Amino acid sequence: MNEFHLTEDQQDCLQELINIAMGQASDQLARYLNTFVYLKVPSIESVAAEDLMKTLSQQKNTMAVVSQGFFGFEGIRGEALLVYQEEDSGRIADLLGYEPDELSQDEQLIDISSILTTTFLNVFAQQINNQLSYNAPKLLPNVQEILSEHLQQMPFTWDLALKVNINYQVTDYSFNCNMILLIPETAITNIKHVLDRILEEY
Amino acid sequence: MSPSVLICDDSNMARKQVLRSLPEEWKDSVQIACNGAEALTILRDNSIEILFLDLTMPGIDGIGVLQGIQKLNLNCSVFVISADIQPEMQSKVKALGAKEFMRKPVQTDALLNNLQQHGFL
Numbered sequence: 310m311n312e313f314h315l316t317e318d319q320q321d322c323l324q325e326l327i328n329i330a331m332g333q334a335s336d337q338l339a340r341y342l343n344t345f346v347y348l349k350v351p352s353i354e355s356v357a358a359e360d361l362m363k364t365l366s367q368q369k370n371t372m373a374v375v376s377q378g379f380f381g382f383e384g385i386r387g388e389a390l391l392v393y394q395e396e397d398s399g400r401i402a403d404l405l406g407y408e409p410d411e412l413s414q415d416e417q418l419i420d421i422s423s424i425l426t427t428t429f430l431n432v433f434a435q436q437i438n439n440q441l442s443y444n445a446p447k448l449l450p451n452v453q454e455i456l457s458e459h460l461q462q463m464p465f466t467w468d469l470a471l472k473v474n475i476n477y478q479v480t481d482y483s484f485n486c487n488m489i490l491l492i493p494e495t496a497i498t499n500i501k502h503v504l505d506r507i508l509e510e511y
Numbered sequence: 512m513s514p515s516v517l518i519c520d521d522s523n524m525a526r527k528q529v530l531r532s533l534p535e536e537w538k539d540s541v542q543i544a545c546n547g548a549e550a551l552t553i554l555r556d557n558s559i560e561i562l563f564l565d566l567t568m569p570g571i572d573g574i575g576v577l578q579g580i581q582k583l584n585l586n587c588s589v590f591v592i593s594a595d596i597q598p599e600m601q602s603k604v605k606a607l608g609a610k611e612f613m614r615k616p617v618q619t620d621a622l623l624n625n626l627q628q629h630g631f632l
Contacts (some may be wrong), residue, residue, distance in 0.1 A: 318523070318524075321522055321523045321524050322524045324522065325522040325524045325525050325615075325616075328522070328567065328594045328615070329594040329615050329616060331594065332567070332593070332594030332595045332596055332615070333594070333596060335595065335597065336595075336596050336597045339597050339599070345597060345599045345600075346597065348567055348595050349567070350521070350567050350568065350569055436616070507524075508524070511524065511527040511528070511531060
């Protein structure tokens with residue numbers, strides 16, 4: 310978390326807020342899939358804007374990215390990317406148990422992503438006394454070519470990416486995905502203030 | 512006399528949230544564990560009456576602690592406080608002997624209510 314420059318207490322506080330948000334997102338996912346989701350402690354790290362493309366292109370088998378914008382007040386806004394690996398795509402389809410003619414794999418991914426992203430962010434926002442609105446989620450096909458273009462076309466300048474590594478294990482299946490939150494400097498400053506305010510209460 | 516209390520959570524903030532919710536006169540006799548292994552050591556070497564237990568922890572998790580308590584045949588009332596709120600998890604911890612399940616972030620009135628219901632207040 311170097312770029313974020315968090316103190317140990319701030320880091321602990323942020324991790325706990327994220328754990329709570331992730332717990333509720335998993336609960337929603339479990340209800341949606343009608344199964345149990347085994348939850349590990351999600352690891353969080355920050356990635357500087359200029360390093361993000363490098364980080365993502367290191368994951369050679371990135372299959373799909375679902376991107377969804379969010380905005381609240383006091384400068385809290387950003388873009389949430391859910392990054393899936395190729396080897397997980399079949400598992401996700403199996404898991405969802407959709408018949409081939411029902412929803413396309415693309416739609417399934419968008420569904421799952423939107424559940425995870427909006428539940429996660431709603432709970433997170435609640436805890437920092439904010440409230441968010443969302444754009445429609447968008448699947449970026451042919452990720453390698455399109456992603457860098459997409460990252461440059463954000464409606465705001467983002468300075469930092471907060472990467473939350475999530476591993477979902479669902480009964481016999483497991484799939485990994487990274488949730489990457491692109492956030493501008495003002496949002497980071499605001500989040501730090503809120504962390505301090507929360508910490509002061511203890 | 513205040514009961515002997517152990518709070519087990521890997522998050523410092525979460526531990527403080529529990530501590531702050533407890534009756535003032537209990538606070539001197541509260542012990543802290545930062546993970547499941549630490550909790551089991553403390554539980555084995557001390558007689559702990561009340562354990563507030565997180566589930567999602569690195570290493571030995573809350574489920575591991577509950578299993579350890581059964582194995583060691585300890586007489587300790589466990590209150591689980593977790594971010595993993597899935598109904599299946601709630602029934603799982605109850606089946607492993609937990610008295611109550613509380614969702615994070617823990618609310619003082621919920622915690623005190625539960626303590627009262629189990630005769631600690």
